[in-house]
Amino acid sequence: MSGLMSAEELEARLREVGAERYHSLHPFHKLLHSGALNKGQVQAWALNRFCYQSAIPRKDAALMSRTFDRELRREWLRRITDHDGLGEEEGGIERWLILTDGLGLDRDYVISMQGALPATRFAVEAYVRFVRENTLLEAVASSLTELFAPEIHRQRIAGMLENYDFIDDSVMPYFRRRLKQAPRDVAFALDYVKQNARTPDAQTAVVEALTFKCNVLWSQLDALYFAYVEPGFVPPGAFRPEETHG
Amino acid sequence: MSGLMSAEELEARLREVGAERYHSLHPFHKLLHSGALNKGQVQAWALNRFCYQSAIPRKDAALMSRTFDRELRREWLRRITDHDGLGEEEGGIERWLILTDGLGLDRDYVISMQGALPATRFAVEAYVRFVRENTLLEAVASSLTELFAPEIHRQRIAGMLENYDFIDDSVMPYFRRRLKQAPRDVAFALDYVKQNARTPDAQTAVVEALTFKCNVLWSQLDALYFAYVEPGFVPPGAFRPEETHG
Numbered sequence: 001m002s003g004l005m006s007a008e009e010l011e012a013r014l015r016e017v018g019a020e021r022y023h024s025l026h027p028f029h030k031l032l033h034s035g036a037l038n039k040g041q042v043q044a045w046a047l048n049r050f051c052y053q054s055a056i057p058r059k060d061a062a063l064m065s066r067t068f069d070r071e072l073r074r075e076w077l078r079r080i081t082d083h084d085g086l087g088e089e090e091g092g093i094e095r096w097l098i099l100t101d102g103l104g105l106d107r108d109y110v111i112s113m114q115g116a117l118p119a120t121r122f123a124v125e126a127y128v129r130f131v132r133e134n135t136l137l138e139a140v141a142s143s144l145t146e147l148f149a150p151e152i153h154r155q156r157i158a159g160m161l162e163n164y165d166f167i168d169d170s171v172m173p174y175f176r177r178r179l180k181q182a183p184r185d186v187a188f189a190l191d192y193v194k195q196n197a198r199t200p201d202a203q204t205a206v207v208e209a210l211t212f213k214c215n216v217l218w219s220q221l222d223a224l225y226f227a228y229v230e231p232g233f234v235p236p237g238a239f240r241p242e243e244t245h246g
Numbered sequence: 247m248s249g250l251m252s253a254e255e256l257e258a259r260l261r262e263v264g265a266e267r268y269h270s271l272h273p274f275h276k277l278l279h280s281g282a283l284n285k286g287q288v289q290a291w292a293l294n295r296f297c298y299q300s301a302i303p304r305k306d307a308a309l310m311s312r313t314f315d316r317e318l319r320r321e322w323l324r325r326i327t328d329h330d331g332l333g334e335e336e337g338g339i340e341r342w343l344i345l346t347d348g349l350g351l352d353r354d355y356v357i358s359m360q361g362a363l364p365a366t367r368f369a370v371e372a373y374v375r376f377v378r379e380n381t382l383l384e385a386v387a388s389s390l391t392e393l394f395a396p397e398i399h400r401q402r403i404a405g406m407l408e409n410y411d412f413i414d415d416s417v418m419p420y421f422r423r424r425l426k427q428a429p430r431d432v433a434f435a436l437d438y439v440k441q442n443a444r445t446p447d448a449q450t451a452v453v454e455a456l457t458f459k460c461n462v463l464w465s466q467l468d469a470l471y472f473a474y475v476e477p478g479f480v481p482p483g484a485f486r487p488e489e490t491h492g
Contacts, residue, residue: 058314059311061307064307065304065306065307065310065374070330077327077330080310084316084319086323
């Protein structure tokens with residue numbers, strides 16, 4: 001079990017992790033895409049997910065700050081500009097705010113993250129810290145959930161447009177753009193991991209990094225489910241759909 | 247002495263730090279620009295300075311990884327692309343390698359940093375660590391040596407072209423580009439510091455951050471002087487001009 005895998009075996013093992021653990025399997029995800037949530041629950045999802053979106057450039061900058069390899073930095077930079085934008089290009093965080101605007105959430109309230117669940121913030125910051133503190137190889141490997149993202153984005157676009165009358169095409173640019181960006185990024189990261197995980201220990205660390213990242217995503221949906229679906233215990237200070245914001 | 251300064255007083259105090267401590271005052275700098283060094287000494291300077299140049303994107307990424315402020319990240323990103331390049335644009339590190347190429351140094355040897363002085367590496371990594379670990383305000387303030395850089399770059403272009411027959415215009419693009427980039431960057435950083443250092447303690451921290459950064463630059467020239475000018479004790483393993491590399 002602890003022998004050296006070929007690059008292909010390692011990739012297969014990583015895809016297995018996704019098949020078992022990616023958050024597309026989470027009950028909250030199924031509710032979201034099938035139209036079973038009410039508007040307040042979708043708002044709660046979008047404003048919590050903002051914490052994750054807006055942390056991505058910080059974690060990618062943390063990764064860049066750790067490598068002496070200029071080519072790796074040049075490649076990785078695109079992830080930051082995809083989210084923060086560059087010059088006239090607004091970036092993915094702005095596109096996410098178009099979604100939260102469209103859902104009727106006050107933009108300053110969303111950006112303040114005051115209404116986010118503490119568990120969301122803990123999970124997101126655990127991810128930033130993981131990238132800052134673990135090996136560079138593990139940091140790269142933790143991005144590999146993008147292997148599984150295009151499918152979830154396709155489901156999201158179709159499911160949300162079809163099932164919610166408070167969502168229309170004008171708020172979906174984030175997901176449409178990610179359909180193009182994620183495959184390009186993940187091809188690089190997957191290749192990097194396959195090239196650089198050349199010992200059994202390194203391969204184990206890579207698989208564990210992806211598992212960790214799946215947990216980061218999964219636990220955010222656990223927290224949403226617990227607070228906003230069942231049993232519906234909203235923690236003190238967190239967003240309450242029945243209140244107006246803005 | 248520990249009262250709150252106005253923004254203008256703070257700026258004046260910062261400019262005083264530069265007037266007292268910027269490495270343009272260092273004896274090695276004067277030798278370099280006046281044509282008093284031989285080619286081996288200029289090679290030693292260029293290959294040691296590469297360590298600093300190539301660390302800049304890491305320290306700027308470290309700063310970006312620490313801020314939740316998207317506008318600050320978007321602004322700061324340009325410093326990374328100035329050094330690492332973006333797409334077709336080669337960036338300042340590549341321009342620095344054109345200089346070391348022109349000085350007859352093997353590019354792989356320069357990039358490996360194997361010939362750099364340990365004191366250079368320590369100073370440079372102290373800077374990266376400072377930005378990673380101190381307050382965001384101090385991290386921004388530590389960039390303010392750029393207030394004093396255009397003058398040194400102008401002296402360098404004129405002095406080096408005039409005084410060394412082994413240096414011609416083809417290797418100077420790094421300095422020419424920095425003449426344009428540094429003033430633009432520093433205007434933002436200076437404004438940020440003036441806006442955000444609003445207590446006596448914060449202002450003291452800002453002045454100390456700039457002092458620290460001046461020390462980072464100064465100590466690199468001390469190490470060069472000691473190893474390659476007087477007394478000329480090259481540490482074990484460090485670059486020796488009389489040896490050929492590449």
